[in-house]
Amino acid sequence: MMKRPLPPEWTGWLAQHVPFYPDLAGEVRERFLRYLRAFVWDKHFFGAGGLEVTDEHRVVIAAAAVRLVLNLDLSYYDNLTEIIVYPHDYHHPDNEAVILGEAQHWGTVVLSWTAVLDGMANPRDGHDTALHEFAHVLDVADGAFDGTPELHRGGDYRTWARVMSKEFLKLRHDAPRRKTVLREYGATDEAEFFAVASETFFEQPGQLKEKAPELYDELKRFYRVEP
Numbered sequence: 303m304m305k306r307p308l309p310p311e312w313t314g315w316l317a318q319h320v321p322f323y324p325d326l327a328g329e330v331r332e333r334f335l336r337y338l339r340a341f342v343w344d345k346h347f348f349g350a351g352g353l354e355v356t357d358e359h360r361v362v363i364a365a366a367a368v369r370l371v372l373n374l375d376l377s378y379y380d381n382l383t384e385i386i387v388y389p390h391d392y393h394h395p396d397n398e399a400v401i402l403g404e405a406q407h408w409g410t411v412v413l414s415w416t417a418v419l420d421g422m423a424n425p426r427d428g429h430d431t432a433l434h435e436f437a438h439v440l441d442v443a444d445g446a447f448d449g450t451p452e453l454h455r456g457g458d459y460r461t462w463a464r465v466m467s468k469e470f471l472k473l474r475h476d477a478p479r480r481k482t483v484l485r486e487y488g489a490t491d492e493a494e495f496f497a498v499a500s501e502t503f504f505e506q507p508g509q510l511k512e513k514a515p516e517l518y519d520e521l522k523r524f525y526r527v528e529p
C-alpha cells in the first residue's frame with residue numbers, strides 16, 4: 303500500500319466515536335492506523351435497510367475490529383470478506399449476527415450502526431456489539447465456531463479448556479440466580495461465552511480480574527494485552 307497521509311476526517315471520526323483511540327500512543331498508534339487502513343481497504347462494506355456506506359462507517363467499524371488484534375495479527379480476519387451495515391437495530395440485540403459459510407469458511411458480519419455507536423459510547427458497561435461480533439470472527443478463524451480461537455502455543459489449549467469450561471458452567475449456574483460480571487447471554491453456548499467474556503475483558507477488566515482471575519489471565523494471554 304502506498305504511504306500517504308491519513309485523511310484528516312478519519313482521525314476526526316476516531317476522536318469522536320472511538321473512546322480508546324486517544325489512549326493509543328507512539329508505535330501502538332501507528333500500528334493501529336496501519337491495520338485500520340488495511341482493514342478498510344480489504345473488506346467489502348455493504349449498506350442494507352437503506353443505509354449508504356460512508357468512510358465514517360468503515361473507519362469506526364474497522365476500529366472495533368482492529369482493537370482486538372492490535373497485539374496479534376490482522377490475518378485473524380483473512381476469512382472475513384464482508385461487513386453488512388444496517389442503520390438501526392433490526393432484530394433482537396442478542397440475536398446471532400455472524401453468518402458463517404460452512405464449506406468455504408467465509409465470514410460475514412452484520413452490524414447495526416446505532417448498536418456500533420452505542421457500544422462505543424459506553425466503554426465501561428461491558429457491552430459492545432461490534433467487539434462482540436469481531437470476537438466471533440477470531441473464534442472461527444481456525445475453522446470452528448466453538449469459543450476457542452487459535453491460541454499461540456500448543457500448550458495453551460489445556461489450561462484454556464479447563465478455565466473456559468469451568469467459568470462457562472459457573473455462569474450457567476450463577477446468572478439466573480445472582481448478578482454476574484459476565485452478561486447472562488454468555489451462558490448460551492461456548493461461542494457466546496468467548497464473545498461476551500471478550501466484551502467484559504476490554505470494557506470491565508478490573509471487575510473481571512477480581513471476579514474471575516483465571517479467565518482474565520487466559521484472555522490476557524490470548525489478546526496479548528492488559529486492558
Ligand SMILES: [Zn+2]
Pocket residue numbers: 397398399434438494497
Ligand atoms: Zn454472539
